[in-house]
Amino acid sequence: MLKKERQAYILHQVNLHNKVLSSSLCAEIKVSEDTIRRDLQELADEGKIIKVHGGALSHSFNQVHFSTNGVYSQNQKKTIAQKAIGLISNGMFVLTSGGTTILELARSLPPQLKATFVSGSIPAILEYMHHPNIEVIIIGDKISKNSKITVGSEAIAKIRQMKADICFLGTNAIDAEHGITDNDWEVVQLKKAMIESSKKVVCLTISEKVNTVQPIKVCGLNDIDMLITELSPDDPLLKPYVNAGVRVA
Amino acid sequence: MLKKERQAYILHQVNLHNKVLSSSLCAEIKVSEDTIRRDLQELADEGKIIKVHGGALSHSFNQVHFSTNGVYSQNQKKTIAQKAIGLISNGMFVLTSGGTTILELARSLPPQLKATFVSGSIPAILEYMHHPNIEVIIIGDKISKNSKITVGSEAIAKIRQMKADICFLGTNAIDAEHGITDNDWEVVQLKKAMIESSKKVVCLTISEKVNTVQPIKVCGLNDIDMLITELSPDDPLLKPYVNAGVRVA
DNA sequence: CAGGTTTTTGCGTTTTTGTGCAGGAATTTT
């Protein structure tokens, strides 16, 4: 990995998460802590970041203070993303939906991962594009402005043509009785196609949305292979799903 | 292998992968590392790539140059965008390529305009998405990270299926003798398809790029209907194109 | 086509750059 490339990656990470630990960076990119420190120093000299003890901060960090709720669920989503990343290995063909949880997954992908990511979600695609080693394929069709995702028959037809190794679904509502449900008809059609075109289906959701129901059904619990939340797998909230035969992490 | 040929190959590789290692290059083409380094130096001097220790990076890699150059020619591009917008009317089906000039066009679209915009350029799509009244259709396929545009046979096939009212091409080089030329093979394929699928082809370019040539040919002057620059239509620089039968604005 | 000039290329040698390591200083945490 080239030096400039590495620094660009670091800068991207800092701007993304507003902070970065040199320890975690040197774990992600496999270089010595010294190198990271020198990179941070250089970036700081250029005024791109603020260097602090143990890592660096984004320049805009001081001013912008996130709402407690935002930061709160952000951490939950980071946890979920980490668990999900453990399921991805090199060379995989990965299908993802949209949503903020998927976005967090996209942002947390380790830089050395080599895989192909397919999505119709514009924000997710933007994140994938910044990654140095993954191939990005976008599903084309009309863009739904409120969900920022491509929807329509063309998109569905394209998804049907593929067979992904794994599919990550950002989930709006999951319930032991009603399964996965959502509130946007077109997005639901897309998710259905994604589920059918994947060997393995993984649902990502924060615990807030567990045991909630939305108007339109995506699929039953038997169609999903795994459920990932920020909770421990043996949390009692998740018991019904374990009983229904869903793997929980 | 000829020098020019070799440099064209290198440039293509850089545009394709965003980065290139001089070590891998001198293994691919069987020449000494010195020769590669000299080639990279020349290409860097011409501003085609950014040379770094160990190889080279694509120009779009660091957004620093993007912004400085952007600020510099922003006003020219705004002028161009305004002229181009005059050609769009309600209900039209508009096909656009990528590039910063197209981006400026996207940003300057009047809010009351109702039309359908089709593109494979992710930055352009992002701008179109913010517009209240236009329908946005994205061309799906693999994303070329350096040009941030979808490229590949699927994308070309999709474009072939449509017939747009008008097509706006961001142009990298135009010359009275060689026509429109570019430096990325895959992007050229896409532009060719766009030209064929449109009733009317409009080239947008800042005057800097008029009378310049790039390695790969997109089309001749007879294939385009209109050329828009920030200059006055009767500017002597544009005379050769008027003589060649191109409408100039 | 012969002879000269320019361009291009490869090869040592020397410099520069990038990276990791060790040990001690500084800072944070407990």
Place this chain on the structure above:
DNA sequence: AAAATTCCTGCACAAAAACGCAAAAACCTG
């Protein structure tokens, strides 16, 4: 106050770049 990180400094080593030079190729040109 003690322990644990993190940081800085100097140093060593490897990789890459720069430089000068010479051989080879290409290219004029009369």
